[in-house]
Amino acid sequence: MNNARKRLVFDVVVWSASLMFVFGLVTSEAMADSKRSFATNEKWKAECGSCHIAYQPNLLPASAWRRIMAGLDKHFGTDASLDAASSAEIGAFLERNAGSGKRAASVPASLRITDTRWFVRKHDEVPRAAWKNPQVKTAANCSACHSGAERGDFDEDAVRIPR
């Protein structure tokens, strides 16, 4: 290759890299965890992860997320109200990546993940006292027992019930 061609190739490579860089920043939705590769969104993580872990979208079906997003000012006993733009972006993200199949089979009236049939079944061997432990406080505190909860990792080998 002569110098002019080398330069052209270099230009093309650097420009595409910069385009990809910008694209990557703009589309905040990206695959986060190489092992699990679940969907993520920066706004969702920041807004829904400030009072508790940001519960993965696949933990509830779309219809439950829709109702949760419509009632953020009265959110499980607290005010979690959001501006309309953030709420629309997060709602769309949750519904797009919502749970399906068995997990979506029934939506509890409480809209709680912890009241879904699959949650109750998966936790039927957890001793009653474990839920009341002050280090756990609430079944909704997934990360008290699942150290990988923040990353959507609920694998058995990472479970530890605090005593």
Place this chain on the structure above:
Amino acid sequence: MQRFKPMAGFLLSAALVLPGSQAAAATPADIQQTFESAARAASPGFGGFSAGRGQAFFSATHGNDWSCTSCHTAAPAKPGKHVKTGKDIAPMAPAANPQRFTDAAKVEKWFKRNCKDVLGRVCTAQEKGDVLAYLMSLAK
């Protein structure tokens, strides 16, 4: 020189995009200034903010179960814990946590939510300024 152009393109596009991902930076003093203007507008007899009054407000319940200290503790230069979910909350005093009170929209969002929970109404500019005066008075 020619081959620096694409590099410049890369840096330019990064420079254009990065500030967008960061909220407008303010200081706690800037934010206190906006509370002061609002408090003056609301009451012509405005007599300044008080850290002591802010501390009393922060520690008291106001008709509901929670006070500000329920989640932010009575020593808000230390980390807190969400009273209901158990999640850790970073310290509230700017001396201990330089990110606090640097984003006006975030500050307003949380005052609105937390005042609704604790008082059943929004906080006045006087109350917000008193709380901020208290938090700014705390050492690390």
